[in-house]
Amino acid sequence: MTVAVITDGVETVEGTVIDGRVLVAAGELETATGWRLEPEGLCRGDVCVLVPDGAAVRVDDRVDLGALAEVLGRRHVVDAEAGVIAWSLDGEARRQALDDLTAPSFTLPDLDGRLRSLEEWRGRRRMLFAFSSW
Amino acid sequence: MQDELSDTDFTVIAVAIQEDADGLEPFLEGITFPVLLDREHVLTELYAISNVPTVIWIDADDTIVRPNSVAVSTDTFVDFTGVTCEQDLVALRRWIRDGDVPLSPEQAHGVVADLSDDEVDARLEFRVAAHLRRVGRESEAAAHFERAARLAPHDFTIRRAMMPLIGVDPFGEAFFELWAEFQAAGSPYHGLGDPIRD
Numbered sequence: 001m002t003v004a005v006i007t008d009g010v011e012t013v014e015g016t017v018i019d020g021r022v023l024v025a026a027g028e029l030e031t032a033t034g035w036r037l038e039p040e041g042l043c044r045g046d047v048c049v050l051v052p053d054g055a056a057v058r059v060d061d062r063v064d065l066g067a068l069a070e071v072l073g074r075r076h077v078v079d080a081e082a083g084v085i086a087w088s089l090d091g092e093a094r095r096q097a098l099d100d101l102t103a104p105s106f107t108l109p110d111l112d113g114r115l116r117s118l119e120e121w122r123g124r125r126r127m128l129f130a131f132s133s134w
Numbered sequence: 135m136q137d138e139l140s141d142t143d144f145t146v147i148a149v150a151i152q153e154d155a156d157g158l159e160p161f162l163e164g165i166t167f168p169v170l171l172d173r174e175h176v177l178t179e180l181y182a183i184s185n186v187p188t189v190i191w192i193d194a195d196d197t198i199v200r201p202n203s204v205a206v207s208t209d210t211f212v213d214f215t216g217v218t219c220e221q222d223l224v225a226l227r228r229w230i231r232d233g234d235v236p237l238s239p240e241q242a243h244g245v246v247a248d249l250s251d252d253e254v255d256a257r258l259e260f261r262v263a264a265h266l267r268r269v270g271r272e273s274e275a276a277a278h279f280e281r282a283a284r285l286a287p288h289d290f291t292i293r294r295a296m297m298p299l300i301g302v303d304p305f306g307e308a309f310f311e312l313w314a315e316f317q318a319a320g321s322p323y324h325g326l327g328d329p330i331r332d
Contacts, residue, residue, distance in 0.1 A: 004269075006261045008176045075251065077258040082266055082274050086258040089179050091249075097180075098246050101198040101239065103190070104180040108170040111155055111162075116170055118192075124143040125230060128190040129205070130172075130183050132150055133157030134294055134304040 005032040005065060006086035008106075015083065016062070022078055022085040023062040033087065035072070037063060042071055103128075137166065143194065144230045149177050151186055151291055153264065153299060173264070178291045179257050182249045182324045185290040189222075191229065199235040201245040202325025246325045256286035260296065267299055276300065288316045 003015035003022055013032045015024035030036040034044050037057070041048040049072055051057055057067045065085050069076040075088040097104045107117040118126075146167040150158055153173055162169065177183060181190060183202060191200035205222070228234040237245075249257075263278035279296045286292045293312050297304040321327060 004265055006174070006258075006265060008174055010174075010261075010265050075254050075258065077255060077262055077278075079262055079266070079274065079278065082262075082271060084262050084265060086261045088254050088258060089176065091254065094180060094182065095248055097198075098182065098248055099243075101201070101242055103192045103196045103198050106176055106180055108149065108172050108176065110168055110170050111158075116168060118147070118196075121145055121147065122196060123194050124145055125194055126192040127144070127146045127226070128177075128181075128192060129146055129148045129187060130151055130177055130181075130189075131148060131161070131187040131205075132152045132295065133161070134152060134298050 001083055003083040003085065006084065007033055008089060017078075017080045017083050018059070020078060020080045021059070021067075022065045022080075022083070023059055024065060026058075026061060026063050029063055029068075032065070033068070035068070042068060139227075139230050140166075142230050151175055151178060151183075151295065174261055175257055175291060175295070179249070179254065182246050182253075183291060184253075184286075184288070184322070184324045188325065191226075191235070199229070199242065200237060200326075201242055202323075204323065204325070204327055249324070252285040253289060256282045256289060256292050259285060260292055263296070264299060288319050288322050290316075 001016055002012050003017065003024060005011045005013060005024070011032045013024050013028040015022060015028065017023070024032055026037055035042050036044070037051075038048065041050045043049075051071050055067055055071050057064055057071065065087075066076055066078060069087045073092060075091070077086045078084070093104060103118060105118050107115050110116050148165075148167060148169045149172050150169060151172050155171060158169070181202060185204070187205035188202050189200070189205045190198060190202055193199050225236045229236070259278045259282035263275045263282060266272075266275035266278065279300055282292050282296065290312070294304050294309060297308055302308045316322070
C-alpha cells in the first residue's frame with residue numbers, strides 16, 4: 001500500500017501499517033520526511049540526532065515513522081486505516097523563537113507556485129500578514 | 135500602505151492560510167507585495183497563530199519587534215488590505231519612517247504564549263483531515279476535523295478554517311456561534327489581542 005506522510009507538506013510513499021505503526025522502507029525515509037538514517041543517527045543536512053539504543057525504529061528493513069518522530073521530539077497523529085501519519089514541526093525551535101524573538105524561517109509557494117522563503121527579504125523590514133478568505 | 139512606503143526598505147509578506155487560492159481575488163486587486171499560500175497551516179504552528187488576520191513585524195535582522203497582533207476589527211474583506219485601523223497605521227509609519235517600535239524588547243517578550251500540546255495536535259489532525267478530504271475520504275476526514283475542533287476549540291485557524299472544507303459557511307451562523315464561544319472563554323488569542331494605543 002502507499003502511505004501519506006505529512007510534515008510541512010504531504011508525501012506519498014510505499015509503506016504499510018502494522019498494529020497502528022506506519023512503516024516505510026528505509027530508502028523512502030528521506031523522501032517522506034527529509035530525514036535519513038545513518039550510522040551516527042537520524043540526519044538532515046549536517047544535523048544528526050542520536051537514536052537511543054532502546055528506540056525500536058527499525059522493523060526488518062523498514063522504519064517506524066512514529067518511533068522516529070519520538071526520537072526527534074515531534075508529536076504525531078496516525079490514521080492507521082487510511083495509512084496517514086502527520087508529524088509536528090520542530091516545537092523546540094518554536095519555543096526558542098518565541099523566547100528570543102527571532103522570526104522562524106519558512107518556505108511556502110507564492111500564487112504562481114514559486115517557492116519563497118522569509119530569508120529572501122532579509123535586510124528589509126517586513127510585515128508578515130497572515131490572513132484568509134474564510 | 136505598501137505604496138506609501140515604497141521609497142523605504144519595507145515590504146508586506148502576505149500569507150493566505152487556506153486550502154487553495156479560491157476566494158482571494160478581491161484581496162489581490164492592485165497589490166504589489168508577495169502573497170504566499172499556506173495550505174498546511176505551517177505558519178500557524180511556527181508562529182503560534184490562533185486567528186487571522188494577524189500581523190507580525192520583523193526587523194531587517196529577523197528580530198520580531200511586534201509579535202502576533204490582531205490586525206483589524208472588521209469583517210469586511212477589502213478592509214483587510216487597508217491593513218489595520220488608523221492607530222496601527224500611525225505606528226507602522228513611525229516604525230518605518232522613524233525607526234520607533236511600539237514595544238520595547240522587554241514588553242515584546244512573552245507576549246505570545248506557546249502552543250499547548252493539544253493545540254499542536256489539533257494542527258496535525260487538521261492536516262490529516264484536509265489530506266483525506268483531498269483524496270475523497272470525506273467521512274474519515276470529518277472524524278479528524280472533529281478531533282481537531284475538540285483539541286483547539288477557540289482557535290479560528292482550526293475551527294473557522296475547516297468550515298469551507300466541510301460545507302459550512304464561514305460567514306454564517308456557525309461563525310457567530312464560534313465567536314460567542316470564543317468570547318465566553320475570555321477571547322483567548324496567542325499574542326496582542328487589542329490594538330496598541332499611544
